[in-house]
Amino acid sequence: MRLLLDLLAQGLQMTLVLAAAPLLVGWTRKLRARLLRRRGPDLVQPYRDLVRLLRKEPVIAHSASPYFRVAPYLVFASTWIAAALVPTYATGLMFHWATDLIAIVAFLGFARFALGLAGMDVGTAFGGIGSSREVMIASLAEPAMLLVVFTLALLAGSTQLSAIAEFLVREPVGLRVSLGLALVALLMVAIAENARIPVDNPTTHLELTMVHEAMVLEYSGRHLALIEAASALKLTAYFSLVACLFFPFGMVTSTSSPLLYPLGILAWMAKIAVLGAVLAVFETAVAKLRVFRVPEFLGGAFVLGFLGTLLLFVSRAL
């Protein structure tokens, strides 16, 4: 019975992130449109888009190798795993032993590698440009991300997300400089990794400025649907990560009753909705960076992450 409940709770989390991810995208799009005085598409438009794409026949370039067809599944699967591992409404779920921060970074990294390879597969100029830019951004974002992980690991004594979250909920950690620095660094990494303004523009139609969109330019039909769903999942994963690490209140811990789960889910949804709103406001207020300024932006994230780690060495109280 206990096992069944645990499985259910874990399964709920997996379906929850998958179900909520397009809604998060719809929510940020809607808000952004409203900020620009536009009416904007429906909140559920991303679901409709996914259904539409799933129904369509994919068109595949003549020069594509079999890998081109496989890549979307790899990308979707590994992103989904990463998103499902990040604790959303509860800590200490069945697979909590697997929720290692470094493992999550690795899953997301694998998805990006798979997509980058697919971008180059067809051999068009844009796919190559997109892949090279994406890898350039990733190679700068990942070290910054790892430093954020180290800051948290030093504080909580573990790289396991579930353990960190539980530590942060239970212990009176209070306001810490190192945590603040890590939060800003993580947000910057999240913007870069999710191809948002100012690093990339998810809504552009200009081939030459695209990063993520250029890589997936050749995809269509169900392949594109999987990639779009993976992008939405990735955004959800990063938001959940920020929510679980820095705003862990409202999460159901392993010792409390499963009856609190609905409350936990509501709290999680409220948290990522707020983060989505912040993203929309931020994206409206800044222009995109020149491509060669992106290293400076991510360099900033790296330095902040590094400072966070360093401060913890200087004093455990910072």
Add this chain to the structure above:
Amino acid sequence: MSDLGPPAPELPLAEFLAAYPVVPEHRPWARHLLDRAGWEALARWLASGTVELFALWGEPTAVHAALFEPATEVLAVASLPCPEGRFPALGRLHPPAIRLERTIRDLFGLEPEGLEDRRGWLDHGRWLVRRPLAADPVPHDGTPDPYPFLPVEGEGIHEIPVGPIHAGIIEPGHFRFNAQGETVVRLEARLGWVHKGIEKRLEGSHWREAARVLGRVSGDATVAYQWAFARAVEAVSEVEPPERAVWLRALLSELERIAMHLHDIGFVCNDAAFALIHAHTGILREQLLQLCGELFGHRLMMDTILPGGIAVDLDQRGAGRLRDLTRSLASRFERLVRIYEDTPSLQDRTVTTGILAPALARRFAAGGYVGRASGRDFDCRRDLAYPPYDQLRPTIPVRREGDVNARVWIRIEEIRTSLALIARILDALPRGPLTVPVPERAGEGVGMAESFRGEVFVWLRLDGEGRILRCHPRDPSWFQWPLLEAAIENNIVADFPLCNKSFDCSYSGVDL
């Protein structure tokens, strides 16, 4: 430099041309018939930079060049009859002429001697006829010609072909980038994808019908095209349009300028992923166009200007509504300008991006914001003032930086100027008739009008019954497209859309 021949004549253009016979019935300026030696001297003269090339066009057995000497403000047309089907290329010494001469070869089969570029420009080989405007067109099977792009050598250079079909909804153009990493080494554009055969279409049609066609050469500058065409016909017939008509023409022209500049500013910002300004300029432009649609029967004000006058009128109520709208637009626009100035991330994208050197702008006689952002202080409305601008005397903004930011600022300043002009026009709008009859006369005429993009030039020849024998509309973009290729060099590939939008050249106006 021995192959350049003797140096350019050191005398004013008028004196040089005085040695050559004048063609009768060409108005408002003289047209001179040059010989080969004179034409070759012209090439050296253009290369020396004291005389600017305004237009270069062909006929089955002649080529014509419109010339402007800024120092003396002399305008003239020089012609070279070429019965053997060849003429010495101006483009050999004066690069701005190259694409125009390639076009003349495509359309008339006249051979520009000494022009190294053997490729077609408008003719991609897909037409079922060669030299369609010549006296003896040759059938063709429509097999596309090969088009080798200019070679680029060096380590790690890779080619990026873009277009003619783009991911966004824009006009078709092919851009071939040679890039080293993210840096553009060379850009070469290939246009001609929307060739519509306008010059052929105009042959034999009455000017009343032709006015409608001219208004559609480049839809975003329809008022300027209509006005330039009307002035050319009026020059042939030697009629002065009534005062109220020219003031209304100026009103429409300034409205068009504001609408297009708003559009461009918005899109430049949008290409930097700063959608806020784009959204708001979109609202302002839309309100303006809707009112134009209500007052003048067409949002873009097509088919409003006719030779001899104007087809629309403005009553007191309409004037009041225009005044209210422009007033509220002015204050809202200033708020957007402040946002533009106060957003460092946006400034970071536009400042020092896509710099066009003033020397190049001068050499190509680039009109509009492209020239004026790079120090070329020329505006048809002031320098070749036509009524009512001879009374309005607009101030013309000029900058020297030549970057995207400067081109945006020229537009901002011009919107301010145009708003002020509209207020003055509405206050001083004279009463009186809207049209005068235009007598049918045979002859040749030139008309110019300043569009938002630069000066539109129209040359035509009429028979005695109002039919067009030959008409050549020259879009300002002819001399701006090549400069875009120069401005993007050493910039990064990802900044091309931004530079392109800041130039906003017309595809349709050049492809004809």
